[in-house]
Amino acid sequence: MTTEKRREREVEEMKELILSAASDIIASEGFDKLSIRKIAKKIEYSPSIIYHYFDDKEEILNVVIQRGYKKIVSAVSSMKIEGSVPEEKLVQMTQNYIKVALSMPEEFMAAQLNQSKVALKHTSSLFKGASKEKPALSALYQCLKEMYKDKDVDENTIELTAQMIVVSTLGLIFKIIIEKDISDEQRDNLISFYSNEIVLRMANGNRLN
Amino acid sequence: MTTEKRREREVEEMKELILSAASDIIASEGFDKLSIRKIAKKIEYSPSIIYHYFDDKEEILNVVIQRGYKKIVSAVSSMKIEGSVPEEKLVQMTQNYIKVALSMPEEFMAAQLNQSKVALKHTSSLFKGASKEKPALSALYQCLKEMYKDKDVDENTIELTAQMIVVSTLGLIFKIIIEKDISDEQRDNLISFYSNEIVLRMANGNRLN
DNA sequence: TTTAGTCATTGAACGACGTACAATAATTAA
DNA sequence: TTAATTATTGTACGTCGTTCAATGACTAAA
Numbered sequence: 001m002t003t004e005k006r007r008e009r010e011v012e013e014m015k016e017l018i019l020s021a022a023s024d025i026i027a028s029e030g031f032d033k034l035s036i037r038k039i040a041k042k043i044e045y046s047p048s049i050i051y052h053y054f055d056d057k058e059e060i061l062n063v064v065i066q067r068g069y070k071k072i073v074s075a076v077s078s079m080k081i082e083g084s085v086p087e088e089k090l091v092q093m094t095q096n097y098i099k100v101a102l103s104m105p106e107e108f109m110a111a112q113l114n115q116s117k118v119a120l121k122h123t124s125s126l127f128k129g130a131s132k133e134k135p136a137l138s139a140l141y142q143c144l145k146e147m148y149k150d151k152d153v154d155e156n157t158i159e160l161t162a163q164m165i166v167v168s169t170l171g172l173i174f175k176i177i178i179e180k181d182i183s184d185e186q187r188d189n190l191i192s193f194y195s196n197e198i199v200l201r202m203a204n205g206n207r208l209n
Numbered sequence: 210m211t212t213e214k215r216r217e218r219e220v221e222e223m224k225e226l227i228l229s230a231a232s233d234i235i236a237s238e239g240f241d242k243l244s245i246r247k248i249a250k251k252i253e254y255s256p257s258i259i260y261h262y263f264d265d266k267e268e269i270l271n272v273v274i275q276r277g278y279k280k281i282v283s284a285v286s287s288m289k290i291e292g293s294v295p296e297e298k299l300v301q302m303t304q305n306y307i308k309v310a311l312s313m314p315e316e317f318m319a320a321q322l323n324q325s326k327v328a329l330k331h332t333s334s335l336f337k338g339a340s341k342e343k344p345a346l347s348a349l350y351q352c353l354k355e356m357y358k359d360k361d362v363d364e365n366t367i368e369l370t371a372q373m374i375v376v377s378t379l380g381l382i383f384k385i386i387i388e389k390d391i392s393d394e395q396r397d398n399l400i401s402f403y404s405n406e407i408v409l410r411m412a413n414g415n416r417l418n
Numbered sequence: 419t420t421t422a423g424t425c426a427t428t429g430a431a432c433g434a435c436g437t438a439c440a441a442t443a444a445t446t447a448a
Numbered sequence: 449t450t451a452a453t454t455a456t457t458g459t460a461c462g463t464c465g466t467t468c469a470a471t472g473a474c475t476a477a478a
Contacts, residue, residue: 003446007454014455036436046457048437057436113322115387124388126399163399164381164407171380172373178324179333190335190372198373201410216425223426245465255428257467266465 015053017043022060023067031110034061062118068107069122075100077135086146090203093139094165094195098173105177112170125166131159137166144203165202169194224262226252231269232276240319243270271327277316278331284309286344295355299412302348303374303404307382314386321379334375340368346375353412374411378403 021042025034036057040047054060079096083089101108112123125134131141140162148158172194176187230251234243245266249256263269288305292298310317321332334343340350349371357367381403385396 007446035434037434048439048458049456051437052455113387115389120388126384126388126391126395128395157402160399160402161407164377164403167380167384168373168377168407169380170384171376171378174383175335175376175379178322179329179335180324182335186335186337190369193366193369194373198370198377198411202407244463246463256465257429258427260466261426 011053018050018053019060019063019067022064026064026106030106031061058116062114062116065107065111065114065119066122068104069111069119072100072104072108072111073135075103086143087200087204090140090143090147090199091195093143094169094199095191097136097169098191098195101173102176108173109177112174126163128159131162137162140165147204161203165199168198168202220262227259227262227269228272228276231273235273235315239315240270267325271323271325274316274319274323274328275331277313278320278328281309281313281317281320282344284312295352296409296413299349299352299356299408300404302352303378303408304400306345306378307400307404310382311385317382318386321383335372337368340371346371349374356413370412374408377407377411 018039021039022034025038025042034057036050037047039060040050050060076097079100081089081092081096083092111119114120114123124130125137131137141158144158144162172190176182176190182190227248230248231243234247234251243266245259246256248269249259259269285306288309290298290301290305292301320328323329323332333339334346340346350367353367353371381399385391385399391399
């Protein structure tokens with residue numbers, strides 16, 4: 001009777017074994033080098049067994065990517081924002097996000113570029129109402145709202161602005177990761193100019209109203 | 210004696226045959242589905258022959274990607290800019306770039322994400338002096354300079370601003386392509402808001418000076 | 419025109435891949 | 449102890465990129 005519980009646990013353990021082997025391989029060799037056969041060798045089972053626990057390679061990849069994405073989200077949200085005025089908060093949030101993303105470039109790119117339904121459920125941010133669903137976007141949205149409290153900006157414009165800031169930040173992160181030979185100095189310059197200048201201009205442009 | 214010339218031409222023709230077969234496959238099935246064996250079948254040769262004309266699959270891929278990129282560049286630069294004031298030009302340039310990129314999403318993504326030296330030579334834009342070398346960036350740079358002619362903005366800031374606009378635009382394009390299920394209406398909204406509002410804010414923020 | 423040499427092209431093979439499936443081994447419930 | 453269920457494996461298929469020795473075709477020299 002209690003057997004069932006144990007079985008469940010064992011299945012979970014086996015899945016974990018497979019996933020962590022997959023993560024190891026990805027960490028040491030990169031995403032494209034992951035193969036079912038390598039996982040099997042690493043956990044000392046035959047390749048076939050993996051199909052008892054996962055539908056196919058893609059499912060494994062999706063789980064790994066999803067976990068990477070959660071790691072990123074929790075890293076970002078665990079960072080304290082010390083700014084008192086919304087402008088300062090905005091700058092800090094942007095910098096935090098960029099810093100975390102650049103600390104795990106492989107995982108970040110994989111998560112963001114993955115077009116599977118599962119991945120898109122987490123990463124999509126361009127639909128109407130995204131600022132209510134996505135944590136990063138909603139933090140941005142609140143920040144902007146605070147900034148606009150004396151002005152007259154409609155909600156739709158705030159949402160669009162938040163989306164554009166997110167999308168721009170992603171562009172910067174992508175390019176920094178792709179152009180892998182940027183010097184530390186140049187990289188810091190770019191990030192600092194972007195977060196201290198560009199983001200604030202986007203948020204608080206002189207063309208509002 | 211003239212044989213050599215003919216040989217050269219034949220080699221070039223064979224390369225072209227291989228490349229165009231590769232392009233066809235990529236166009237109809239996507240980049241990841243391209244295989245040496247498929248190319249061979251398409252041109253009715255054995256797979257081995259391909260290695261007489263190219264080092265490996267990657268070389269073929271690089272050439273195709275490079276051509277795709279050139280296609281994009283020439284499409285953008287052939288578009289007339291009708292705006293009289295630099296602000297209008299800026300908006301139009303941005304819209305043109307986005308439109309062209311979205312008209313060839315596969316090729317555009319492949320070119321931009323390719324980390325090979327060859328590709329980066331074309332796509333990198335975050336180094337110091339990029340606004341002098343890269344056509345898209347330099348057009349932007351000129352535009353910004355015109356906008357700032359009465360203000361006092363140093364060259365470095367102009368370059369950084371141009372780079373940030375490019376990078377942001379890429380972010381928007383990437384996300385629109387990745388989130389493939391965005392409705393036409395929503396997509397047009399985003400592009401219009403970005404190019405008419407956000408880009409101008411980035412260029413002409415109230416925080417200048 | 420024959421010969422020797424160069425170059426184009428092929429077929430077969432290797433090792434790797436994802437995956438399906440029937441056969442076997444282990445475990446559980448009766 | 450038996451029957452049923454479940455875990456695990458071996459084998460096989462079709463795919464892939466790539467190498468290499470063997471062939472075929474063409475070219476230059478005799």
